[in-house]
Amino acid sequence: MKAEFTPPIGKISQITGKCISLIGNDIDTDRIIPARFLKCVNFDSLGKSVFEDDRKTLKGSHTFDLKENQNSSILIVNSNFGCGSSREHAPQALIRWGIRAIIGESFAEIFYSNCIAIGIPCFTLPKKLIQNIQKYNISKSLFLEIDLKNSSAKSKDLNFNLEIKESTKKMFLSGEWDATATLLENSSLVERKFKELPYIKFSDEI
């Protein structure tokens, strides 16, 4: 886990780093960050508690505890990663642990949009390919260079394409993944929409 946390800002076009593989389908956000850690008014201290219960159960042999995986920044997962609760605390815990990109077979929807919102690109690959990468990564260290513009990844031995929605890719390349500024630009359109909506007129009190 990195001692100092610097959030991503602006355009994201390249992510380089060591991979960490986590095997399992349907890994939910309760497992990524158990609910008791949601008792906080900021995200600052979440990094150390990522996968807390799974790690305790495995007594040091969880992939996030292995010595060779420390300082990894690219997480390799299987299917439906991040299902369940909408807690942004889950990707916030991952990013504070050091994760800057995730490659998986598939992602749960709210988790995926939370990752975009905080600057973690999520890529998909077919099941077999993910399994091969995980197998390779478990036997030896895998240092990947991800090029977002070309949706590709390469290492010393491997070279492969990654899948990412075109719209999501554009957001990272332009820096618009941090949506607030873009949404604020349309302030007058929002005002107009507010006045147009039928139900706004129905209610005197709200």
Next chain:
Amino acid sequence: MSQDTLFDKVWDLHKVSSLPGGSDQIFIGLHLIHEVTSPQAFGALKDKNLKVKFPDRTVATVDHIVPTDNQSRPFKDNLAEQMIETLENNCLEHKIRFFNIGSGNQGIVHVVAPELGLTQPGMTIACGDSHTSTHGAFGSIAFGIGTSQVRDVLATQTIAMNKLKVRQIWCENQLSNGVYAKDLVLHIINKLGVKAGVGFAYEFAGPAINALSMEERMTICNMSIEGGARCGYINPDEKTFRYIKNKLYAPKNVHWEKALTWWKSLKSDEDSIYDDVIKIDASKIEPTVTWGITPGQSIGINQQIPLLDELSPNDKLVAEEAYEYMSFNPGQSIKDIPVEVCFIGSCTNGRISDLRIAAKVLKDKKVSKNVKAFVVPGSEKVANEAKQEGLDQIFKDSGFQWREPGCSMCLAMNSDKLIGNQVSASSSNRNFKGRQGSPSGRTLLMSPAMVAAAAINGKVSDVREFIS
């Protein structure tokens, strides 16, 4: 691509602009907040020097962290106290309506908004909670968002989102006696899988859905997210309008007539186009119980935990993990598995009709001496109504503890937690590993009636044996 469904109509109505990245900017008609996912959003507003754009369109309550035994302030748990104080201060500073404990209107956010008439057809509703899909029961388009999006809604009343596809889930025939909305939705999730809904809004329709009460419809839509669908909805009908009428924030007088005219126009056209349609026969469903670690791992009460060979290749990995975690054997009957804790409550099944059904099963019966059983009403309104009907006394007489409203052991952010590898029969929505507060705790999801039956027998039971 879907056309002329309720989803398309409500989405188009709320679309503010097409964003350069390809997503849409969507106006949020009602924004609900609570203490867990909002403090960081308010913090971000402060950092960016932004104000809340439409404070009247955001409503707050406190639910996740509240204790259910003693709610006097300050809470015993300092962190919980800090969270409620932060919400109080943020609401005060930004002039946001807040239903605090003791207001008579506090409770689980997805119970409170409908019972106050805040939830209405044709709205977009967002909340930093995945079970926001509940509000789709009224023909609104409602979905959970993360904290960064809570920030965006506070600052702009809009979010950036890709339009979802629409899958209609047509439920034919009727549920049989002793089978409830919870059983239906667990069955649907089992048939379709926990990730089938990713990228979709689920439209629940058909005779079995039409026959459901509004509260039962909320149970169905609530669990859309457990099937991967961020949003689930039901076309509004007379039942919907009757439910809303005269609620605190329902349109009144001349506004009511106008609202009604508009609401009646809000439904999927008969010739609307769906991205996908699935048919379910509701009459074939039994009381349903989960046996594993995802809400998709469920079986009928008279079935056995599936063998590995009976599962599709994609389900095998999680099934193996579930056998091990639950310490259940493939081929084992779900019926008669001993339970140690029984929990009735949550945004899925903590409403007055849920309590009535459970109380009916429990009347003149006793909870097994091996079971700790407690009921947590979904809101102060539910609690008061239950007391007026004498339901609290029925629960207490049977051996259930009667608690104060909150989310409680659905996610165990307060002191209501499983201990060790206890097995709980729970009317909540998630059976994930560790969900109910113990890293080795085991959750069996079922209807409130089935939880009551399990409490009496001290083991998983068929509630149909208790009702005539």
